[in-house]
Structure formats: C-alpha cells, structure tokens
Amino acid sequence: MTDPDLLRRLDECEHAMRALEPDAAQRVALREPVLEATENFLEALPTHPAFVDLQTCPVLDPAIPENGAPIKDVVAEFQRAVALPGSHPASGHHMGYVPGGGVYLAALGDYLAAVTNKHPGVFYSGPGAVRMEHALVRWMAGLVGYPDGALGNLASGGSVATLAAVATARDAHQLKGADFARTVVYLTSQLHHCLEKALRLAGLGECVVRRIPMDADWRMLLPALEEQIAADRAAGLRPWLLVGSAGTTDTGAVDPLERLAEVAQRENLWFHVDAAYGGFFLLTGHGRAALRGIERSDSVVLDPHKGLFLPFGMGVVLVRHGEAMRSTHRYFGNYLSEAARSEEVSPADVSPELSRHFRAVRLWLALKVAGVGAFRAALEEKLLLARYAHGRLAELGFEVGREPQLSIVTYRWVPSAGLPDEPDARLAAMNACNERLVEAVRKDGRIFLSSTKLDGLVTLRLAILNFRTHRRMVDLALEVLAAKVERAGEL
Numbered sequence: 001m002t003d004p005d006l007l008r009r010l011d012e013c014e015h016a017m018r019a020l021e022p023d024a025a026q027r028v029a030l031r032e033p034v035l036e037a038t039e040n041f042l043e044a045l046p047t048h049p050a051f052v053d054l055q056t057c058p059v060l061d062p063a064i065p066e067n068g069a070p071i072k073d074v075v076a077e078f079q080r081a082v083a084l085p086g087s088h089p090a091s092g093h094h095m096g097y098v099p100g101g102g103v104y105l106a107a108l109g110d111y112l113a114a115v116t117n118k119h120p121g122v123f124y125s126g127p128g129a130v131r132m133e134h135a136l137v138r139w140m141a142g143l144v145g146y147p148d149g150a151l152g153n154l155a156s157g158g159s160v161a162t163l164a165a166v167a168t169a170r171d172a173h174q175l176k177g178a179d180f181a182r183t184v185v186y187l188t189s190q191l192h193h194c195l196e197k198a199l200r201l202a203g204l205g206e207c208v209v210r211r212i213p214m215d216a217d218w219r220m221l222l223p224a225l226e227e228q229i230a231a232d233r234a235a236g237l238r239p240w241l242l243v244g245s246a247g248t249t250d251t252g253a254v255d256p257l258e259r260l261a262e263v264a265q266r267e268n269l270w271f272h273v274d275a276a277y278g279g280f281f282l283l284t285g286h287g288r289a290a291l292r293g294i295e296r297s298d299s300v301v302l303d304p305h306k307g308l309f310l311p312f313g314m315g316v317v318l319v320r321h322g323e324a325m326r327s328t329h330r331y332f333g334n335y336l337s338e339a340a341r342s343e344e345v346s347p348a349d350v351s352p353e354l355s356r357h358f359r360a361v362r363l364w365l366a367l368k369v370a371g372v373g374a375f376r377a378a379l380e381e382k383l384l385l386a387r388y389a390h391g392r393l394a395e396l397g398f399e400v401g402r403e404p405q406l407s408i409v410t411y412r413w414v415p416s417a418g419l420p421d422e423p424d425a426r427l428a429a430m431n432a433c434n435e436r437l438v439e440a441v442r443k444d445g446r447i448f449l450s451s452t453k454l455d456g457l458v459t460l461r462l463a464i465l466n467f468r469t470h471r472r473m474v475d476l477a478l479e480v481l482a483a484k485v486e487r488a489g490e491l
C-alpha cells in the first residue's frame with residue numbers, strides 16, 4: 001500500500017514546478033518580451049555606441065531567487081546590465097581585436113536546437129544531428145581542400161579546437177613524456193597564444209618552442225626555419241610540429257603555407273595551420289590565392305564565430321588523416337553499449353566533449369537559408385573595405401603598414417612636430433600619443449578599435465570582419481580618427 005503522504009507530496013512537487021513547463025499560451029507570453037528586447041536591440045544597433053563604459057550602466061543583481069520574477073523584469077535587467085556595457089561585437093562599428101558577428105539566422109538555429117535538445121555527440125542517439133555535423137565538417141574540409149578520410153569537429157571556439165589538434169599531433173607522432181623536453185615546435189611570435197596554451201594543456205609545456213624570424217610582412221622566413229631545423233637535428237632534438245598562420249590576429253599576415261608544407265613533408269613534421277581568423281576567406285578568389293598550400297596541412301582550425309559571422313561559440317578543427325584524430329579522442333564506457341554498435345563516426349569519437357551544445361544547427365540554418373553566396377559576398381566586401389581603409393588612412397596622413405593581406409589594416413599617428421630627437425624618447429612619445437588616440441576613440445564610443453605592439457611600436461588596427469561593417473561604418477571610423485588627430489595637441 002503506497003503511503004498517501006508520498007502521493008500527496010508528488011502532487012505538490014508537480015504543481016510547484018509548473019513554471020518549468022509553460023503551456024502554449026504562456027509560451028507566447030514568455031517569448032514576447034524576449035522578442036521585443038531583441039528587436040529593440042537590432043533596431044538600435046546601427047546608431048548605438050560601439051563601446052559603453054561599465055561605470056554608466058546598472059550593476060547586475062547577482063541574487064538567485066527561490067521564487068521567480070516576471071520575465072519582463074528579468075529581460076529588462078539583461079538589457080541594462082548585460083547587453084549594454086562594454087564593446088558590441090554584434091555592431092558594424094566594432095573593428096577591434098578580431099570582430100565577432102551574430103547573424104540572426106544563427107540565433108533561430110540555436111532556438112531550434114535548444115527546444116528539440118537532440119544529443120549531437122553520439123550517432124545512435126542523434127543520427128540526424130550527427131549527420132548534420134558531418135555534412136558541415138565535410139563542407140569545410142572541402143573548402144580547405146582535404147581529401148576524403150579527413151575528419152573534424154565543431155568545438156566551442158578556436159582555442160579548444162587547437163587543443164584537439166595539438167593532442168592529435170602529439171599522438172600521431174607517438175610522443176611520450178620522456179620525449180617532451182627534446183621535442184621542438186616551430187612558429188612565429190605573431191602566432192596566436194592559444195597554440196602555446198594548447199601545448200601546455202596537452203602536457204607538452206616542456207617542449208622547445210622556436211620562434212622563427214619574419215619578413216617585413218610578418219610572414220615566417222623559410223631559410224631561417226630550415227636552418228633552425230637542421231641545427232636542432234644536429235643537436236639531437238626531435239623536430240615535431242610546424243605551425244603556420246592563415247591570417248594573424250595583429251596584422252592578418254599569412255605565412256607562405258605552400259612552402260611550409262614542403263618543409264614539413266621533407267622533414268616529417270606535423271603541419272598545423274591556424275586559420276581561426278582567415279580561414280573562411282577561402283570562399284573568395286583572393287583568399288584562395290592567399291591561402292594556397294593550406295590543403296597540404298595535417299590539421300587546421302577555423303572559427304565560424306569570426307569568419308562566418310556566427311554568435312560566439314563555434315570553432316572547428318579539421319584533421320587530414322581522420323583516423324589520427326579518432327584514435328586520440330575515442331573512448332568507450334559500458335553505459336554506451338548500444339551507441340558503440342553504430343558504424344558511423346560520432347562527434348564524441350573526435351572531441352574532448354561527449355554531451356554538448358547542438359551547435360551545428362546555427363550554422364546549418366544560416367548556410368541553408370541565406371546560401372553560401374551571401375557569406376562569400378560579405379567576405380569579399382571585408383577584403384575590399386580593408387584596401388579602401390588602407391588607402392584612405394594614408395591620405396589622411398597616418399603612417400600605414402603594408403597593403404593588408406586580408407582584412408586587417410595597421411597604422412599609427414606620427415605627430416608632425418613636438419617629438420624629441422633622442423630615439424628612445426621619440427619612440428616613447430609616439431607610443432604615448434597613439435595610446436591616447438585609442439583612448440580618445442574609446443571615449444567617443446561611436447566606433448570600437450584596438451591597438452597592438454609591433455616591434456615595440458604601439459600600432460592601431462582596423463580589423464574589418466563583422467558582416468554589418470560596410471563602407472559607411474569605415475567612413476565613420478576614418479572621420480572619428482581624423483577628428484581626434486586634428487586636435488592632436490590634446491592627445
């Protein structure tokens with residue numbers, strides 16, 4: 001005989017959790033404030049500041065309540081305390097760092113994925129979901145030029161994708177702990193830091209890292225690489241990994257990938273390419289030519305949350321010999337007995353993750369509905385805008401870097417008078433002037449840009465990658481910069 005108290009308590013619990021399962025009418029009422037907030041956000045975006053000082057915004061209430069509040073209030077707080085402060089990667093006025101995106105179709109894809117909550121990690125459980133991921137991976141592998149047999153994975157971002165590539169490269173070359181201290185990695189100082197972070201996380205923090213000198217365009221110098229490899233072999237070290245950039249973060253520089261591939265092949269190195277920023281320019285003619293040789297790499301990382309304008313949360317790793325990736329990541333548990341019978345490769349077999357966000361839908365929906373042509377046009381526009389900005393900055397009297405290889409333009413302001421003659425003091429004064437220029441632009445808020453240091457010189461960057469950045473946004477950036485340097489005395 002079941003205890004009546006237990007039955008009563010079951011009814012009480014079911015009643016008390018009703019907020020977790022709104023009915024159809026309640027769902028409409030719940031979505032309305034969310035849709036209204038996103039509509040307001042998108043309508044305001046073109047005229048909204050690209051950077052908002054945190055101090056001017058309300059602080060997020062960190063309290064987690066026992067009893068819920070009206071969704072209108074919770075969404076309103078999100079708008080004021082979360083959506084508002086800081087930079088706005090969704091804005092076409094954001095030209096700092098490497099810009100993000102936020103195509104609307106991807107948001108709808110996330111909504112579909114979250115409501116249906118298919119498990120995309122294991123074929124047995126989410127066969128359609130896994131096939132969708134495979135289709136996207138195959139499309140990207142085709143873009144890179146990898147043969148059949150390549151595998152890949154949709155990770156959360158470029159850094160995590162890089163970790164999967166490094167772990168695969170480690171195992172493919174059968175490196176063991178005892179080898180690590182004499183194992184050598186070749187890269188340039190312009191390579192993104194996520195590679196060295198991945199080395200450390202993969203247990204390879206002890207390995208020898210050689211920073212190969214670069215030419216005037218920030219591209220790895222081949223003779224220097226070859227000499228270093230020869231010297232390392234002579235010293236009894238074990239050359240292992242060569243990393244090229246298909247677009248560096250600072251300047252958008254592309255290493256001579258074709259020639260790096262030749263060296264890697266001859267020297268039996270694993271050749272990895274960081275294409276997190278630049279990879280999707282492969283959709284354009286200019287990009288295909290600039291990235292020639294990428295198809296000969298062993299692994300590559302691309303970031304759809306940069307180059308395909310998705311909201312943050314997707315980086316992709318591709319490995320030419322898929323089996324290497326699989327043998328590094330594959331595991332089995334008794335609780336997965338049914339799943340193990342499937343013939344298909346499951347994302348969990350090629351990823352550190354098992355259960356995870358069904359992130360494929362955001363990309364799939366965007367590509368299927370908008371078509372690849374729309375992305376191709378947007379990427380070509382970014383390349384052209386960078387050339388346009390480069391020319392215009394020079395006209396405005398800025399000292400510009402070389403013609404942009406992709407969509408990042410570097411420049412700095414050199415005051416015509418008032419600089420000291422002594423070289424160190426002159427450099428310090430010029431750097432201080434450019435730092436004040438960035439700060440003045442940030443305070444202005446209409447556009448967002450960032451700076452870096454190249455050879456000790458503070459250098460400003462226009463990184464043009466947001467799909468919402470068009471010529472009028474670049475013109476506004478130029479107008480703001482020109483106005484600030486006109487009053488250079490105040491900088």
Ligand SMILES: *Cc1c(COP(=O)(O)O)cnc(C)c1O
Nearest residue numbers: 098157158159192249276277315
């Ligand atoms: C952004 C970026 C990364 C890191 O990717 P995340 O997605 O931010 O983790 C690596 N390399 C380059 C060139 C990048 O621009």
